[in-house]
Amino acid sequence: MRKVVVFSGAGISQESGIPTFRDSADGLWEKYRIEEVATPEGWKADPNKVLEFYDLRWKTYRNCKPNAAHLAFKKLEQKYEVIHLTQNIDDLLEQAGCSDVRHIHGKLTERKCEWHNDILVESEYTCDYVAPQTEMVKMGELCEKCGGQLRPNVVWFGEMVHFDFKSIADLSLKMAQTGGVFICVGTSLQVYPAAGIVPMFSKLKNRYKFIVDKDKINPPDFNMLEGTACEQVPKLVEDLLKKA
Numbered sequence: 113m114r115k116v117v118v119f120s121g122a123g124i125s126q127e128s129g130i131p132t133f134r135d136s137a138d139g140l141w142e143k144y145r146i147e148e149v150a151t152p153e154g155w156k157a158d159p160n161k162v163l164e165f166y167d168l169r170w171k172t173y174r175n176c177k178p179n180a181a182h183l184a185f186k187k188l189e190q191k192y193e194v195i196h197l198t199q200n201i202d203d204l205l206e207q208a209g210c211s212d213v214r215h216i217h218g219k220l221t222e223r224k225c226e227w228h229n230d231i232l233v234e235s236e237y238t239c240d241y242v243a244p245q246t247e248m249v250k251m252g253e254l255c256e257k258c259g260g261q262l263r264p265n266v267v268w269f270g271e272m273v274h275f276d277f278k279s280i281a282d283l284s285l286k287m288a289q290t291g292g293v294f295i296c297v298g299t300s301l302q303v304y305p306a307a308g309i310v311p312m313f314s315k316l317k318n319r320y321k322f323i324v325d326k327d328k329i330n331p332p333d334f335n336m337l338e339g340t341a342c343e344q345v346p347k348l349v350e351d352l353l354k355k356a
């Protein structure tokens with residue numbers, strides 16, 4: 113089966129009712145400074161505020177359902193091997209039934225120890241506790257392995273992303289030789305190192321590289337499909353299924 117890599121950001125979930133980072137409709141991101149709620153320093157200074165912020169996000173996310181874009185990607189699996197690299201911490205791709213979803217910025221449906229060894233590159237953090245959660249973790253809920261405070265399993269600014277660049281680079285080279293397809297959906301490409309994934313796929317054939325976004329952002333040699341994820345992704349998927 114031919115491979116498709118889908119790299120997604122907040123824009124794919126916007127039509128499910130989750131505001132994007134930059135055009136926050138509910139003002140959540142305006143009420144809190146990023147440094148206070150999405151950095152290790154913010155956590156050290158005021159963990160209560162951080163957990164309050166994620167609890168509010170959780171309350172928005174838990175009622176959201178997959179939209180036509182998430183569901184179209186499930187359909188694409190009929191004829192392609194589809195690998196999702198998502199920056200999103202929601203689980204709408206999984207809810208749509210997508211089988212291979214890799215959360216490079218973690219996920220809200222998990223909690224981990226504040227001393228988890230995936231947090232920083234060089235550090236004394238040694239715990240490996242991570243577990244699913246059906247309610248947002250609260251202050252005072254402690255790691256059963258080492259007694260550290262639990263926190264959501266999301267990647268904050270300054271922490272290590274959950275993916276291996278080398279394996280993605282190897283995959284992109286292989287896909288360039290075997291007619292693989294790359295689709296980037298709903299990301300402003302401003303958060304690094306994740307945004308560095310797009311140029312890795314520039315060697316794919318021109319007709320197999322797509323950017324879907326409601327605003328025009330056009331890295332050279334990629335086909336820009338301007339419009340919302342729900343408008344553009346189902347059409348693109350139908351087209352790819354016909355060509356498979």
Ligand code: NAD
Binds near residue numbers: 297
């Ligand atoms: P971003 O807010 O910086 O960019 C969103 C992009 O999506 C923009 O280019 C915008 O034009 C586009 N967009 C908005 N609505 C769209 C729609 N309906 N259809 C298609 N495109 C649409 O978000 P980002 O690039 O993902 O990066 C910022 C960070 O914010 C990421 O690390 C991400 O983890 C985090 N974030 C995640 C969620 C989520 O999990 N759903 C929500 C908000 C922010």
